Amino acid sequence: xxxxxxxxxxxxxxxxxxxxxxxxxxxxxxxxxxxxxxxxxxxxxxxxxxxxxxxxxxxxxxxxxxxxxxxxxxxxxxxxxxxxxxxxxxxxxxxxxxxxxxxxxxxxxxxxxxxxxxxxxxxxxxxxxxxxxxxxxxxxxxxxxxxxxxxxxxxxxxxxxxxxxxxxxxxxxxxxxxxxxxxxxxxxxxxxxxxxxxxxxxxxxxxxxxxxxxxxxxxxxxxxxxxxxxxxxxxxxxxxxxxxxxxxxxxxxxxxxxxxxxxxxxxx
Amino acid sequence: xxxxxxxxxxxxxxxxxxxxxxxxxxxxxxxxxxxxxxxxxxxxxxxxxxxxxxxxxxxxxxxxxxxxxxxxxxxxxxxxxxxxxxxxxxxxxxxxxxxxxxxxxxxxxxxxxxxxxxxxxxxxxxxxxxxxxxxxxxxxxxxxxxxxxxxxxxxxxxxxxxxxxxxxxxxxxxxxxxxxxxxxxxxxxxxxxxxxxxxxxxxxxxxxxxxxxxxxxxxxxxxxxxxxxxxxxxxxxxxxxxxxxxxxxxxxxxxxxxxxxxxxxxxxxxxxxxxxxxxxxxxxxxxxxxxxxxxxxxx
Numbered sequence: 001x002x003x004x005x006x007x008x009x010x011x012x013x014x015x016x017x018x019x020x021x022x023x024x025x026x027x028x029x030x031x032x033x034x035x036x037x038x039x040x041x042x043x044x045x046x047x048x049x050x051x052x053x054x055x056x057x058x059x060x061x062x063x064x065x066x067x068x069x070x071x072x073x074x075x076x077x078x079x080x081x082x083x084x085x086x087x088x089x090x091x092x093x094x095x096x097x098x099x100x101x102x103x104x105x106x107x108x109x110x111x112x113x114x115x116x117x118x119x120x121x122x123x124x125x126x127x128x129x130x131x132x133x134x135x136x137x138x139x140x141x142x143x144x145x146x147x148x149x150x151x152x153x154x155x156x157x158x159x160x161x162x163x164x165x166x167x168x169x170x171x172x173x174x175x176x177x178x179x180x181x182x183x184x185x186x187x188x189x190x191x192x193x194x195x196x197x198x199x200x201x202x203x204x205x206x207x208x209x210x211x212x213x214x215x216x217x218x219x220x221x222x223x224x225x226x227x228x229x230x231x232x233x234x235x236x237x238x239x240x241x242x243x244x245x246x247x248x249x250x251x252x253x254x255x256x257x258x259x260x261x262x263x264x265x266x267x268x
Numbered sequence: 269x270x271x272x273x274x275x276x277x278x279x280x281x282x283x284x285x286x287x288x289x290x291x292x293x294x295x296x297x298x299x300x301x302x303x304x305x306x307x308x309x310x311x312x313x314x315x316x317x318x319x320x321x322x323x324x325x326x327x328x329x330x331x332x333x334x335x336x337x338x339x340x341x342x343x344x345x346x347x348x349x350x351x352x353x354x355x356x357x358x359x360x361x362x363x364x365x366x367x368x369x370x371x372x373x374x375x376x377x378x379x380x381x382x383x384x385x386x387x388x389x390x391x392x393x394x395x396x397x398x399x400x401x402x403x404x405x406x407x408x409x410x411x412x413x414x415x416x417x418x419x420x421x422x423x424x425x426x427x428x429x430x431x432x433x434x435x436x437x438x439x440x441x442x443x444x445x446x447x448x449x450x451x452x453x454x455x456x457x458x459x460x461x462x463x464x465x466x467x468x469x470x471x472x473x474x475x476x477x478x479x480x481x482x483x484x485x486x487x488x489x490x491x492x493x494x495x496x497x498x499x500x501x502x503x504x505x506x507x508x509x510x511x512x513x514x515x516x517x518x519x520x521x522x523x524x525x526x527x528x529x530x531x532x533x534x535x536x537x538x539x540x541x542x543x544x545x546x547x548x549x550x551x552x553x554x555x556x557x558x559x560x561x562x563x564x565x566x567x
Contacts, residue, residue: 156450156451183455185455185487186454218458218479218483221480221484222534225533245476246477246480249477249544253543255530
């Protein structure tokens with residue numbers, strides 16, 4: 001990992017695997033500085049010493065930037081509680097909005113998960129579920145995982161819960177639904193499932209869900225099946241808008257032609 | 269329990285005599301009948317059975333069974349599912365003159381699995397006048413009963429355990445190849461597949477289907493074979509050939525041929541490849557699996 005991250009926007013959730021402290025510091029600073037430019041509330045769950053550069057003094061003093069070690073925030077109880085942590089995100093979003101910020105930009109040093117913290121085994125579930133917060137479109141996050149602390153299998157599992165930069169998913173209120181942009185395969189499967197399989201719950205209002213896939217350039221078989229979940233499992237009428245010919249063939253493979261309550265609308 | 273005789277015929281008369289006797293006996297027994305045969309025999313069979321009307325369902329297997337791996341999930345199982353709890357009677361002629369050598373072994377792989385999945389009778393006609401003699405001998409190995417000159421006899425060469433999981437011909441040195449190991453490589457696998465297939469002249473929808481199929485195979489490799497795999501692509505007109513090699517082992521010979529239940533996650537990659545591609549040939553053994561796909565180059 002060098003000092004550059006892909007261009008990120010609100011709604012993104014990126015996993016960055018770092019090999020060195022220096023590489024991480026550069027990427028972190030680059031990412032957080034973007035929040036000053038964009039009037040974001042900036043939250044770093046990590047070591048306050050990492051933001052000792054004098055350039056951070058003023059935004060730290062004003063409260064635009066906040067640095068909290070995980071041990072004194074979401075791990076303060078001595079264990080990792082995914083549900084409470086996700087609830088904390090909603091509070092942080094509300095606080096940032098109340099303070100007049102245009103978004104919430106978060107970075108997290110995930111090194112604690114390599115230690116025997118009770119509840120850490122639920123981190124993959126959390127990393128997938130927290131995408132429902134980002135799909136709200138107000139928050140974004142970069143999670144730093146240190147290659148020196150985790151096994152390749154663990155890193156791969158964490159990575160699949162972070163859809164950026166491959167896939168962007170943003171919920172919409174009018175019409176109630178989801179807008180998807182990019183590509184989705186095994187690398188974003190856990191994230192996609194968490195967002196889409198909870199879409200009916202996260203958007204309780206409105207008769208029909210409109211899932212706009214007109215900017216989805218690739219979906220694998222599993223993703224196409226996931227797109228049917230709101231109608232086949234949650235029982236919510238669904239329109240899949242802007243389906244490519246390839247996606248339509250995949251949906252038909254999963255039996256979409258015979259699903260009541262589903263409309264598949266072609267891109268062209 | 270499935271009866272699975274081979275009908276060895278030399279001409280259309282022998283063909284019609286053997287197949288119509290099978291169909292009429294099944295209809296008389298009240299069994300649903302499916303005739304899945306190549307177009308060259310379809311019209312003659314339909315004419316000979318015209319008096320039975322809708323009692324027989326006809327399928328052109330050169331289309332529905334172009335890829336032999338599609339015959340179980342796409343033709344036989346849906347027919348059986350439409351008649352739950354009943355014995356079905358099927359004429360299945362999957363091998364015809366003009367099939368390639370890889371298609372022949374794929375037909376035999378399929379044929380060796382039919383009995384374990386269907387309940388009823390499956391009659392497999394073989395055109396002994398036109399098929400290579402070695403192919404006819406291969407057919408002996410998957411059919412416990414042979415019908416010749418109107419006589420059925422037990423077949424000593426039959427083996428219930430034969431799988432025809434024979435090695436694939438080597439990948440040519442001129443093939444374009446790409447190694448992959450993790451989910452981060454999937455986008456590159458898709459880009460590579462799309463570029464090479466497009467340059468080779470595969471029509472656009474064929475390129476899309478091949479990219480989807482190869483992505484599924486590569487995902488399977490990544491999930492089940494930590495050492496990763498290699499995708500290779502080359503042209504063997506009239507088909508484009510694509511092969512994925514990895515160190516894994518596909519333990520279930522029915523993989524890709526039986527749709528999982530609606531509530532099962534995953535396990536559909538090979539099934540999808542069978543649907544999208546003109547041939548899917550698998551060679552698997554502990555420590556290594558090769559899956560070869562064919563896509564027709566000319567529409």
